Amino acid sequence: MEPSPPAQTRNLFLRAAWGENTAQAPIWLMRQAGRYLPEYMAIKAHSSFWEMVRTPELAAEITLQPLRRFDLDAAILFSDIMTPLPAMGMEIEFSPGPVLPNPLRSAKAIEQLVVPAKNEMAPFVAQTIGLLRPELDAMGKTLIGFGGAPLTLATYAIQGSGSKDFEAFRAFLHQEPQAAHRLLEKLTQTTIAYLQMQVEAGAEAIQLFDSWAGLHSPSIYRQFALPYITQVFKALEGYRIPRIYLAVGASHLYSVIKDLECEVVSVDWRTDLSQLKAVFNHHALQGNLDPTVLLTNPQTIYNEATQVLEAGLGKAHIFNLGHGLLRQTPPDHVARLVDWVHSYNRLS
Numbered sequence: 001m002e003p004s005p006p007a008q009t010r011n012l013f014l015r016a017a018w019g020e021n022t023a024q025a026p027i028w029l030m031r032q033a034g035r036y037l038p039e040y041m042a043i044k045a046h047s048s049f050w051e052m053v054r055t056p057e058l059a060a061e062i063t064l065q066p067l068r069r070f071d072l073d074a075a076i077l078f079s080d081i082m083t084p085l086p087a088m089g090m091e092i093e094f095s096p097g098p099v100l101p102n103p104l105r106s107a108k109a110i111e112q113l114v115v116p117a118k119n120e121m122a123p124f125v126a127q128t129i130g131l132l133r134p135e136l137d138a139m140g141k142t143l144i145g146f147g148g149a150p151l152t153l154a155t156y157a158i159q160g161s162g163s164k165d166f167e168a169f170r171a172f173l174h175q176e177p178q179a180a181h182r183l184l185e186k187l188t189q190t191t192i193a194y195l196q197m198q199v200e201a202g203a204e205a206i207q208l209f210d211s212w213a214g215l216h217s218p219s220i221y222r223q224f225a226l227p228y229i230t231q232v233f234k235a236l237e238g239y240r241i242p243r244i245y246l247a248v249g250a251s252h253l254y255s256v257i258k259d260l261e262c263e264v265v266s267v268d269w270r271t272d273l274s275q276l277k278a279v280f281n282h283h284a285l286q287g288n289l290d291p292t293v294l295l296t297n298p299q300t301i302y303n304e305a306t307q308v309l310e311a312g313l314g315k316a317h318i319f320n321l322g323h324g325l326l327r328q329t330p331p332d333h334v335a336r337l338v339d340w341v342h343s344y345n346r347l348s
C-alpha cells in the first residue's frame, strides 16, 4: 500500500513533503542547530557532545534554539547519525566528527556486534522527542527525526573517522563483501528499530542521511546501498510519515535513486533543481542552496536563493541547503534567507 498523507494537515512543511505544490516554500536547514549559534556554544562550553545528545533537556533545548531565532518550518532533532551505534558494541568519540578508537576491520569484529532492542538503544532520544512535541505543536512546527543510511554508517564504522576518500572502507567493500553485507544487515536492523522508535515517540517525518553515498560507483551503490535503504523505507511505510532521502555528491546515482520508495529526495547544489524535476517525478524535492552562499552578503544570498526558488517552481519544493550549515555562517544571514524564502510567492 502506498502511504498517504494524514487528512487535512495544515502544516506547510508536511504539505510540501506529501507532494503539494505550495504557494510558499517551507524552509529548514541541515545542521540548523550547532556551532554557528552562540547559544549552542554556550551549552557546549560545559558539556561534551555525548552529554548534549544523551541529556533530553539539553538536546531538546538545542533543537529549539534555531526556531527561537528564525521562522523555520521544521525542527530537526539534535542528535547524530552515530547515536544508536554504541548500543551495538561500538565505541564512538567526537572530535568534532565521529571517531572509532577500534574501527571494524574483520568479519569477527562484525560478528560480535549486537542488534539492540528498539527501546534499549537510545531511550534518551524518545524522551527528547517527548519534550519537544508539545512545544513544537504549540508553535505549529514539524519535528523531523533522522538516522544514517546503512552504507554511510558503515563508512565510519570501518574507516574509523571522517576522511577525504575513505580508501580503507572502499577497499573493504571489494575485499570482504560478505562481511560488509553482514555489517550492513545489522546496521539496517538497528536503523529500522531506531527510526521506528523515533516515530512512535512523536517524530513527524524521517530523513535518512546518506552523506557518503557519492563515493561509490552505481554498481557498488546498487549492491551495498540500495537493498538496505529499501528495507529501511519499507519498514516505515505503515506510519504515514514523509520519508526523506539525502545523498551528497551523488548526481551520478540519481538514475538509481529516482526509484526509491520515499516521499522526498534532498539534493545538493551540484545539479540544478530545474533539471531534476523530471528525474524525480514521484518525489518532492528538497534543497539545494550551496551553504557557502550564506558566508557572503545579503545581495548574493538573495540572488542565489531566488535562483533556487525559481528552479523549483511547478513542483513540491522544500527549501534547504545542499548540505549542512557551515560553522562560520553569520546567524543574521540565516534570518534573511528564511524571511526571503517565505516572502516569495511560488504560484503568482
Ligand code: 1CP
Pocket (backbone or CB within 6 Å): 029, 030, 031, 032, 033, 034, 035, 044, 049, 076, 077, 078, 079, 080, 081, 082, 094, 096, 097, 098, 146, 161, 162, 163, 209, 211, 323, 324
Ligand atoms: O559541536 C560540535 O563540535 C559537534 C558538531 C556536530 C553537530 C552539531 C556533530 C558531530 N553532529 C552534530 C549534530 C548533527 N549531526 C545533527 C543535528 C541536527 C541538525 O542538523 O541541526 C544531524 C542531523 C547530524 C547528522 C550527521 N552527523 C551527518 C549527516 C549529515 C551531514 O552533515 O552529512 C553526518 C555525516 C554526521 C557525522 C558527524 N557528526 C559530527 C560531525 C562534525 C560529523 C561530520 C564529520 C565528517 O565530516 O566526517
